[in-house]
Amino acid sequence: MRMAKHWADFQYEIYLNGMTGAVPRLPTDLTALEALTERRLGPGPVGYVAGSAGDGSTARANRAALARHRIVPRMLRDVRERDLSVDVLGRSLPAPVALAPVGVLSIMHPEAEPAAARAAAAQGVPFVLSSASSTPMERVAEAMGDAERWFQLYWPKDREVARSFLRRAEAAGFTALFVTLDTPLLSWRPRDLDQAYLPFLRGVGTANYFSDPAFRAGLAKPVHEDLDAAVMHFVGMFSDPGKSWPDLAFLRENWDGPIVLKGILHPDDARLAADAGMDGVVVSNHGGRQVAGAVAAADALPRVAEAVGDRLTVLFDSGIRTGDDVFKALALGARAVLLGRPYVYGLGLDGQAGVEHVVRCLLAELDLTLALSGHTGPSTPGPADLVTDGA
Ligand SMILES: Cc1cc2nc3c(=O)[nH]c(=O)nc-3n(C[C@H](O)[C@H](O)[C@H](O)COP(=O)(O)O)c2cc1C
Numbered sequence: 001m002r003m004a005k006h007w008a009d010f011q012y013e014i015y016l017n018g019m020t021g022a023v024p025r026l027p028t029d030l031t032a033l034e035a036l037t038e039r040r041l042g043p044g045p046v047g048y049v050a051g052s053a054g055d056g057s058t059a060r061a062n063r064a065a066l067a068r069h070r071i072v073p074r075m076l077r078d079v080r081e082r083d084l085s086v087d088v089l090g091r092s093l094p095a096p097v098a099l100a101p102v103g104v105l106s107i108m109h110p111e112a113e114p115a116a117a118r119a120a121a122a123q124g125v126p127f128v129l130s131s132a133s134s135t136p137m138e139r140v141a142e143a144m145g146d147a148e149r150w151f152q153l154y155w156p157k158d159r160e161v162a163r164s165f166l167r168r169a170e171a172a173g174f175t176a177l178f179v180t181l182d183t184p185l186l187s188w189r190p191r192d193l194d195q196a197y198l199p200f201l202r203g204v205g206t207a208n209y210f211s212d213p214a215f216r217a218g219l220a221k222p223v224h225e226d227l228d229a230a231v232m233h234f235v236g237m238f239s240d241p242g243k244s245w246p247d248l249a250f251l252r253e254n255w256d257g258p259i260v261l262k263g264i265l266h267p268d269d270a271r272l273a274a275d276a277g278m279d280g281v282v283v284s285n286h287g288g289r290q291v292a293g294a295v296a297a298a299d300a301l302p303r304v305a306e307a308v309g310d311r312l313t314v315l316f317d318s319g320i321r322t323g324d325d326v327f328k329a330l331a332l333g334a335r336a337v338l339l340g341r342p343y344v345y346g347l348g349l350d351g352q353a354g355v356e357h358v359v360r361c362l363l364a365e366l367d368l369t370l371a372l373s374g375h376t377g378p379s380t381p382g383p384a385d386l387v388t389d390g391a
């Protein structure tokens with residue numbers, strides 16, 4: 001009997017369903033989802049999701065850097081039995097993929113984070129919940145049963161609010177903490193600026209704050225009596241550009257589980273993370289949404305992996321759209337990847353089912369890419385399996 005699930009079976013399922021005339025409700029080439037979402041949803045929300053910093057050069061560089069690497073497939077390696085499972089932060093995951101933290105999901109679909117979280121749970125991949133979710137963390141946890149969930153912290157200025165978030169996340173069953181460091185300020189985002197569109201000013205993405213006792217203690221009036229004041233309190237609280245490396249001790253003292261720093265691009269920062277007792281890093285430029293002109297995430301990855309791969313769990317995001325992108329990230333030194341915009345488009349187009357479609361397409365394509373390249377799991381691809389244009 002076969003032990004591990006073959007994600008590639010989704011391919012047969014689609015062809016078999018085709019015998020009754022059915023075709024998938026959404027494209028199976030996940031790079032097609034952005035344009036489709038733009039046609040179906042209003043410009044404000046899609047612009048917010050698809051947009052990035054400055055002229056978009058970092059988002060383009062993320063794709064270009066992955067495209068510069070080409071896979072060199074190997075033959076005759078017996079790839080009948082494959083197992084995509086991988087150990088990440090002390091957990092065994094069924095595949096080297098998790099859903100990235102994305103705030104304000106209610107702008108894409110009324111069922112928002114609970115729908116995305118249920119999709120992740122149904123497919124067995126971890127869901128990383130954003131601090132800036134449109135649903136309180138306890139309700140998202142409830143939607144997930146005992147499925148794997150991680151909490152992303154935008155480190156609030158107020159220590160009591162920070163402590164309260166950590167306590168609530170632990171009580172709600174979030175097992176790992178992802179601390180996002182690349183967003184102490186929101187970057188210059190022309191697409192949002194030109195539409196004067198910022199969801200939080202409308203009170204979207206504030207659910208964890210407005211439901212928090214420590215946050216509310218700082219308000220003169222209850223949230224519903226003075227929404228503008230509550231929003232302003234959120235804006236002042238949401239992040240803290242004054243933080244520096246020694247402050248990480250606070251997180252270590254207040255969180256028992258693994259801590260992962262998200263937004264690391266320089267190998268020296270990765271070393272500082274290891275020195276500070278962190279458990280992992282996400283090599284990420286926030287999907288090109290923060291520093292225009294920044295290094296492509298895939299170009300930063302091998303240097304970070306080289307620097308700390310033996311001390312920390314190295315994860316990756318920014319630009320992953322296809323199964324072969326995941327293969328390349330693994331080969332460049334990532335243990336697993338986070339998927340951002342594609343699942344958000346899936347949510348916008350078809351709710352929970354849309355997110356499940358995206359996850360299944362990505363993992364089927366990864367499974368097939370591994371097999372067709374001569375690999376039976378995610379841990380064997382390495383730099384020798386790639387050639388790089390211009391290198
Ligand atoms: C609409 C949107 C909202 C995001 N919100 C958050 C967030 O709240 N916290 C966070 O750490 N990262 C956030 N990110 C960044 C993602 O976690 C991830 O780093 C990025 O989307 C990966 O790039 P990709 O979209 O190219 O896959 C957001 C990204 C998008 C597109």
Ligand SMILES: O=C(O)C(=O)c1ccccc1
Nearest residue numbers: 102103104132183205289
């Ligand atoms: O838009 C983003 O990229 C992001 O990270 C964010 C920040 C604050 C609230 C919601 C999302």
